[in-house]
Amino acid sequence: MQSKLNLEWSPEQIASHLRTRWPDRPERHLCHETIYRALYQGAKGGLSRTLTRKLRTGRPLRKKRRRPDQRMPRFVAPAVLIDHRPPVIELRERLGDWEGDLVVGVRSQSAVATLVDRRTRYLRLVPLPEGHSAGHLRDALITVLSRLPAHARRSLTWDQGSEMARHHELAPYFADGIFFARPGSPWQRGTNENTNGLLRQYLPKRTNLSLYTVDDLRSIEHRLNNRPRKTLSWQTPAQAFTAALAL
Structure with missing residues (x-):
């Protein structure tokens, strides 16, 4: 799992990979939310918090999404x-x-x-x-x-x-x-x-x-x-x- 995080795979991609790689071994399957918790809670025996840098956002803490600002057009194309x-x-x-x-x-x-x-x-x-x-x-x-x-x-x-x-x-x-x-x-x-x-x-x-x-x-x-x-x-x-x- 850590090797995939180092390749910037998302927790959801890793969770799917585990189910595909070991379809008959449910003990190896993880929910993507479990991986997120292991990253962000940093509990003993969990994943290193430094691996949060490999996530797309790179945030050390989770935060709510915010609505992006709308960008005004710089050129009105005759098209x-x-x-x-x-x-x-x-x-x-x-x-x-x-x-x-x-x-x-x-x-x-x-x-x-x-x-x-x-x-x-x-x-x-x-x-x-x-x-x-x-x-x-x-x-x-x-x-x-x-x-x-x-x-x-x-x-x-x-x-x-x-x-x-x-x-x-x-x-x-x-x-x-x-x-x-x-x-x-x-x-x-x-x-x-x-x-x-x-x-x-x-x-x-x-x-x-x-x-x-x-x-x-x-x-x-x-x-x-x-x-x-x-x-x-x-x-x-x-x-x-x-x-x-x-x-």
């Missing part, structure tokens, strides 16, 4: 809103419907772009070493998109940030087009928002993200893509994406 996306995208039944955003560093001076496939939760981290202007983002996304087969590039949903001011130059890479969430509505890109939350364990706020190398980002990407997900019936995003590519 198609999310309301007009093809209904098939909502079903998560096909590969290639991506959600994207920026993870921004200290004082908004550095950033990394994120692309997440809605069906498989597969993540691509896009380095932006020269900056996150519309031109820089366009060039970086084209580098990643050009390496994907056409059936893995159906649509893209982004927020109305100014970094997407040149979205029309990316449109040819998506068969069904590019769509924009409504201002102050991050839940309309829920898959991406959740993934960005996971990323903050590795790319903390108030950090200079330009210090992360391409190899650093690939290592983080590998960690997240190879952790089992409850929403994928405990498959990993990498497994689900590879299987979907072969269809």
